[in-house]
Amino acid sequence: MTEQSTERPTLEAVAARAGVSRATVSRVVNGGDGVREPLVERVRQAVEELGYVPNQAARSLVTRRHDAVAVVIAEPETRVFADPFFALQLRGISKELTAHDSQLVLLLTEGRDDHARVARYLAGGHVDGALVFSLHLDDPLPGLIRGVPTVYGGRPGWSDGSRGAVYVDCDNRGGAREAVRHLVGLGRRRIAHITGALDQTSAVDRLDGYRDVMVDADPKLIEESDFSPAGGERAMRELLDRCPDLDAVFAANDITAAGALRVLRERGRRVPEDVAVIGFDDMLPVTERTDPPLTTVRQDIEDMGRLMARLLLRGLDRRTPGPESGPAGTPSSVVLPTTLVRRASA
Amino acid sequence: MTEQSTERPTLEAVAARAGVSRATVSRVVNGGDGVREPLVERVRQAVEELGYVPNQAARSLVTRRHDAVAVVIAEPETRVFADPFFALQLRGISKELTAHDSQLVLLLTEGRDDHARVARYLAGGHVDGALVFSLHLDDPLPGLIRGVPTVYGGRPGWSDGSRGAVYVDCDNRGGAREAVRHLVGLGRRRIAHITGALDQTSAVDRLDGYRDVMVDADPKLIEESDFSPAGGERAMRELLDRCPDLDAVFAANDITAAGALRVLRERGRRVPEDVAVIGFDDMLPVTERTDPPLTTVRQDIEDMGRLMARLLLRGLDRRTPGPESGPAGTPSSVVLPTTLVRRASA
Numbered sequence: 001m002t003e004q005s006t007e008r009p010t011l012e013a014v015a016a017r018a019g020v021s022r023a024t025v026s027r028v029v030n031g032g033d034g035v036r037e038p039l040v041e042r043v044r045q046a047v048e049e050l051g052y053v054p055n056q057a058a059r060s061l062v063t064r065r066h067d068a069v070a071v072v073i074a075e076p077e078t079r080v081f082a083d084p085f086f087a088l089q090l091r092g093i094s095k096e097l098t099a100h101d102s103q104l105v106l107l108l109t110e111g112r113d114d115h116a117r118v119a120r121y122l123a124g125g126h127v128d129g130a131l132v133f134s135l136h137l138d139d140p141l142p143g144l145i146r147g148v149p150t151v152y153g154g155r156p157g158w159s160d161g162s163r164g165a166v167y168v169d170c171d172n173r174g175g176a177r178e179a180v181r182h183l184v185g186l187g188r189r190r191i192a193h194i195t196g197a198l199d200q201t202s203a204v205d206r207l208d209g210y211r212d213v214m215v216d217a218d219p220k221l222i223e224e225s226d227f228s229p230a231g232g233e234r235a236m237r238e239l240l241d242r243c244p245d246l247d248a249v250f251a252a253n254d255i256t257a258a259g260a261l262r263v264l265r266e267r268g269r270r271v272p273e274d275v276a277v278i279g280f281d282d283m284l285p286v287t288e289r290t291d292p293p294l295t296t297v298r299q300d301i302e303d304m305g306r307l308m309a310r311l312l313l314r315g316l317d318r319r320t321p322g323p324e325s326g327p328a329g330t331p332s333s334v335v336l337p338t339t340l341v342r343r344a345s346a
Numbered sequence: 347m348t349e350q351s352t353e354r355p356t357l358e359a360v361a362a363r364a365g366v367s368r369a370t371v372s373r374v375v376n377g378g379d380g381v382r383e384p385l386v387e388r389v390r391q392a393v394e395e396l397g398y399v400p401n402q403a404a405r406s407l408v409t410r411r412h413d414a415v416a417v418v419i420a421e422p423e424t425r426v427f428a429d430p431f432f433a434l435q436l437r438g439i440s441k442e443l444t445a446h447d448s449q450l451v452l453l454l455t456e457g458r459d460d461h462a463r464v465a466r467y468l469a470g471g472h473v474d475g476a477l478v479f480s481l482h483l484d485d486p487l488p489g490l491i492r493g494v495p496t497v498y499g500g501r502p503g504w505s506d507g508s509r510g511a512v513y514v515d516c517d518n519r520g521g522a523r524e525a526v527r528h529l530v531g532l533g534r535r536r537i538a539h540i541t542g543a544l545d546q547t548s549a550v551d552r553l554d555g556y557r558d559v560m561v562d563a564d565p566k567l568i569e570e571s572d573f574s575p576a577g578g579e580r581a582m583r584e585l586l587d588r589c590p591d592l593d594a595v596f597a598a599n600d601i602t603a604a605g606a607l608r609v610l611r612e613r614g615r616r617v618p619e620d621v622a623v624i625g626f627d628d629m630l631p632v633t634e635r636t637d638p639p640l641t642t643v644r645q646d647i648e649d650m651g652r653l654m655a656r657l658l659l660r661g662l663d664r665r666t667p668g669p670e671s672g673p674a675g676t677p678s679s680v681v682l683p684t685t686l687v688r689r690a691s692a
Contacts (some may be wrong), residue, residue: 079442081433094423098456103467106452110444121414121449126472
């Protein structure tokens, strides 16, 4: 490990040279107002003569801009790298932040026990704001980062109706309704649902959409799962044991549906002839490689990431005072539409 | 977006209450020396009375510890999420940092154009140090972060022999030698090599290991590639067209070997009967799923990540003055051994 040895001129040296206080230099250097023009001129001259470069950490204390945005995925890092959903969302975020020369700072954790540390980093003045996704209902993180400008991926499920939170989501309930209606239209009557993790609003909303259509659904046709491939396999086995007459499955996401397809094949059920299957997300590497290719509800995950970043940056710009900034106010949440993509499985 | 509205007592308020200068308060709060005991007592009392909590960014300017370590993978984020090598290395790093309650800060980029911004963040006082891997030879990053404690993953290929750099690597050359010797021991004579990206020392070292054994190798048997599956496919096609009599392939990593296996099958060559294939890394999700399962040179990627984090943290502890710290000095680089893992492909 090597260490910078060149001595940089200090703020104090600039103050001494200009014959003003440290605080005045700080205000001038950081573009703040309230300093009379002759003093500003003297400080500028001293800065130039000494070749003073403001320390970024010190400057950030005043300007409060770091040109860096944190991304927090409220899942263990093993999950972050195993589920292509997060890679897609990060791709959108990365493109948008890079276009604004803002650094993407991904805070990884081993699990929820580490969220207090994450909150400390977020509140510690290292980033301009945070993009938080895959939040579970009882996660303490939002309460710990109240002072940090944040945009959520997916509607937070706070008991006060998520008031004040800015989020980007897709129409989970409407998308689920369309999927189940499509199965009904195919003449299916025993339509099962494999849910996502029900401590996440996306899973609750998709279940609600299923129930909107299957008003008197047999409760035995609903199996709780967790958005994972292994969870999808377990749920499909459970459902087949319990309801051998089922003729369709709506799974809460694509990787769960892929797990269900493996079990159906293992049990000798033909898809879609015996059992029609629909997923959710339309993650291309998954949906195009399943056997048969998966009919699914498409949400544009990469675009959602891009939009989250855009909303956050727009909100930050509004906080920075200046003649070019728009009217004050926080950006609004956005709910994007979904589309049913028909392939071979339903 | 919500904002903290509670007014916190400032450093100035503490200084006024204690009747000392701002600088004195700062020194006391940050545990610095050089303040006389009666003054220290007065400041402590004022801090207590006002309920002053030092701003973390401000405190970090003095203590220079953030309990956060940056990870920089010198590849575009698309590559980071597509290549399981990085997920494994991050797993090891994450476990080690979490055990020391240090936050893993992954800095993602769209490509090398963003490395100046990464360097700005690293030098900006947001992390205690950096773990940098997948460095390419002409990357300007190391020069830009000279003041930041850094441990490299893989030996940097600087012209001065990487003097002063601390790195963790595996015995790339020795591992490659063992792989090629194994192929020779199987009676193979026309042994090809698909290289990695030759602007990385790991690729150069593996090529050197191949040449150590194949002293008079036909240059037509060496095809330059880039560590990617698509690159492996391209290289294998090229080699088969040029040297249809080849009877073995040593690929610079597992995902390249997986690409080569696909092309060999496509061209009707049986593995290992017609062509024996060996990879490098032993990434289990890859090597166990290839057809046939892949013989490879094992390096413990997760452990390398863990070791990088450990070396960095140890180095940081040594920089912190105090009676409990060990003798000054920088930690040494580590080169880990490799093992040949025999499966069906060779």
